[in-house]
Amino acid sequence: MRLFKSHIIRQILSLLLCVISIQATVPSSAIARRRCELENIVITNTRDDLLAYFTVTGAFTDKMSEAVLKGVPASFAFFVSVYRKRDAWFDKKIADVSVSSTLKYNSLKQDFTVIRPWKSDKPFTTTSFEQAKETASTIYNLKILPLEQLQKGEQYQIRIKAEMNKATLPLYLHYVFFFISYWDFETEWYSINMIY
Numbered sequence: 583m584r585l586f587k588s589h590i591i592r593q594i595l596s597l598l599l600c601v602i603s604i605q606a607t608v609p610s611s612a613i614a615r616r617r618c619e620l621e622n623i624v625i626t627n628t629r630d631d632l633l634a635y636f637t638v639t640g641a642f643t644d645k646m647s648e649a650v651l652k653g654v655p656a657s658f659a660f661f662v663s664v665y666r667k668r669d670a671w672f673d674k675k676i677a678d679v680s681v682s683s684t685l686k687y688n689s690l691k692q693d694f695t696v697i698r699p700w701k702s703d704k705p706f707t708t709t710s711f712e713q714a715k716e717t718a719s720t721i722y723n724l725k726i727l728p729l730e731q732l733q734k735g736e737q738y739q740i741r742i743k744a745e746m747n748k749a750t751l752p753l754y755l756h757y758v759f760f761f762i763s764y765w766d767f768e769t770e771w772y773s774i775n776m777i778y
Contacts, residue, residue: 656746663678
């Protein structure tokens with residue numbers, strides 16, 4: 583029994599060393615290139631609502647694109663929060679919106695489907711991978727809150743962030759992508775100050 587336990591412990595240790603060596607072989611330049619950012623951020627309004635527009639850039643690496651083409655769905659989560667600025671106390675959160683979009687490839691039909699429940703019940707379908715990636719990583723006309731929740735002359739801060747929704751990965755890919763960081767990303771919080 584002791585011999586069996588020590589054999590298992592040796593296997594676990596060798597697996598752990600293998601994982602560490604995989605992580606060590608990823609060059610720091612590859613990790614540095616994995617910087618995803620939010621661009622083209624626009625906060626505007628209609629007569630009734632405050633709206634947000636933005637795009638995530640740098641989200642699709644070659645490895646990630648390869649995984650999508652093999653049938654692994656890519657799901658993004660987007661977060662938008664609105665705070666009323668207060669000098670003497672902590673800022674007060676007045677809105678918190680989170681939405682997602684999922685990109686899937688159908689190898690039989692050779693088309694891409696982007697599901698955006700926040701935008702419409704009907705999925706967007708295309709044969710262009712570039713168009714599918716752009717659609718999945720772009721937010722437009724997102725209602726943040728009704729303007730009636732804002733007070734004239736008050737200062738507000740809008741904070742925006744995007745990340746890869748890791749729950750969509752098959753179990754065996756969680757470990758691989760965790761260590762080599764091809765799939766795992768999140769942007770920094772981006773802040774926009776405004777006076778209503």
